[in-house]
Amino acid sequence: MNRNETSRLINERNIVPKKSKGQNFLTDDRVALRHVGFASIESDDKVLEVGPGLGILTEKLIGICDHVTAIEIDRKLADHVEEVFGNRIELIRGDALSVEWPRFDRFVSNLPYSISTPVIFKLMEHDFKKAVVMVQKEFAERMVAKRGERDYSRLTVNMYYRAECRILETVPASRFKPRPKVDSALVEIVPRPAPFTVNDETIFFKVVNAGFLHRRKKIRSALRTENIMIPDSSIPFLDDRMETLSPEDIGKLSNMLSESGKI
Numbered sequence: 632m633n634r635n636e637t638s639r640l641i642n643e644r645n646i647v648p649k650k651s652k653g654q655n656f657l658t659d660d661r662v663a664l665r666h667v668g669f670a671s672i673e674s675d676d677k678v679l680e681v682g683p684g685l686g687i688l689t690e691k692l693i694g695i696c697d698h699v700t701a702i703e704i705d706r707k708l709a710d711h712v713e714e715v716f717g718n719r720i721e722l723i724r725g726d727a728l729s730v731e732w733p734r735f736d737r738f739v740s741n742l743p744y745s746i747s748t749p750v751i752f753k754l755m756e757h758d759f760k761k762a763v764v765m766v767q768k769e770f771a772e773r774m775v776a777k778r779g780e781r782d783y784s785r786l787t788v789n790m791y792y793r794a795e796c797r798i799l800e801t802v803p804a805s806r807f808k809p810r811p812k813v814d815s816a817l818v819e820i821v822p823r824p825a826p827f828t829v830n831d832e833t834i835f836f837k838v839v840n841a842g843f844l845h846r847r848k849k850i851r852s853a854l855r856t857e858n859i860m861i862p863d864s865s866i867p868f869l870d871d872r873m874e875t876l877s878p879e880d881i882g883k884l885s886n887m888l889s890e891s892g893k894i
């Protein structure tokens with residue numbers, strides 16, 4: 632696939648790319664080949680793709696494994712995928728956020744911008760070997776940020792708790808049609824056990840959310856604002872801001888809060 636071919640398909644199929652559905656189609660076969668290659672797919676792996684669109688990644692996927700499932704929300708694009716790939720893939724027509732995902736080993740997707748966050752959070756609820764996702768560059772930077780960096784965020788801590796994330800390459804906006812305003816990046820996600828112990832994950836994620844929702848406030852005030860009870864005993868880090876704490880420190884804070892039995 633290249634730019635001309637993408638334009639031809641868009642015209643032939645009478646597709647009006649919708650911003651609301653993040654329909655910026657990749658037009659560079661070399662990027663698509665690298666994207667799929669980074670996922671290290673073995674022939675008996677089950678692969679899930681969200682948003683096959685015109686099928687630039689899908690066609691590479693079916694060339695290397697027999698079990699590809701694709702979830703596409705757009706009727707015209709789903710019709711196209713069905714016509715081109717027939718029964719060589721399992722097509723689920725619907726919203727990736729609401730349909731149930733099948734079991735999969737690898738996840739490959741050029742993610743629609745508007746739903747990157749919820750898709751990534753849904754992805755992380757599953758058990759899989761590796762994901763390679765195309766996301767906006769800024770989003771990729773938030774996924775892999777380190778404490779003290781501007782992009783260190785709720786997303787960073789959530790990802791760090793569950794996986795190793797790495798930016799593999801930046802992909803210029805010129806490689807998509809229509810051309811988005813910003814560049815993208817390919818990110819690798821390899822799940823692993825959390826590198827620190829958390830006694831109660833619900834409390835941990837509540838604390839992470841509260842702290843980053845009010846990142847300029849001291850943690851004491853951020854927790855109070857989100858109605859998280861602070862016991863009287865000596866809890867560490869309450870006078871710090873969440874953005875200065877490492878994920879391990881946030882784990883300690885949430886463990887002390889949960890041990891207090893007050894929340």
Ligand code: SAM
Binds near residue numbers: 652658684725743744
């Ligand atoms: N994979 C193609 C590519 O690389 O060119 C298309 C990627 S395009 C960035 C995003 C795709 O996701 C579009 O096909 C769009 O229709 C689809 N999409 C958007 N929202 C979706 C959703 N909630 N569930 C499933 N697919 C969705």
